[in-house]
């Protein structure tokens with residue numbers, strides 16, 4: 758059974774479609790109109806080994822905020838949908854990810870309770886048209902809509918590009934582990950409650 762999903766969402770601010778295959782090989786095709794964000798989604802998919810296609814058109818003449826946040830919403834929904842009944846998943850994943858001087862930890866639990874705990878002190882600046890505060894906005898939307906408890910924490914680093922990119926890569930790797938089907942879990946739900 759393939760763990761894929763396609764989700765589309767249109768509002769007055771954005772028009773977004775996301776296709777994901779959780780069991781992919783990291784083939785990514787992204788165009789959001791925000792080049793640095795494309796670079797981050799590429800890193801997320803490639804290191805998460807998700808096949809990911811994203812098309813987004815948003816009101817970037819205002820700024821990139823709506824586009825980035827709404828892609829987080831739709832990507833989160835697509836991950837939740839592709840996970841299906843969550844039987845057989847590893848559930849937890851974590852990755853400590855270095856990028857030059859930056860070192861970022863991401864840890865996730867496919868808990869059904871979407872929440873972000875973010876402790877990355879990124880200098881507030883523009884990376885192209887992406888302002889660095891948008892990294893947190895994206896991850897809030899992703900965690901909430903995927904139903905994932907997500908901790909992202911900086912252990913070292915100062916360069917904004919490195920810190921944001923390390924965060925996206927770490928999240929991709931951590932989610933890859935958590936989404937992975939574990940043969941020893943079999944067809945069970947990895948929960949003492951019997952629900953995720």
Ligand SMILES: [Mn+2]
Nearest residue numbers: 796918919922
């Ligand atoms: Mn880069």
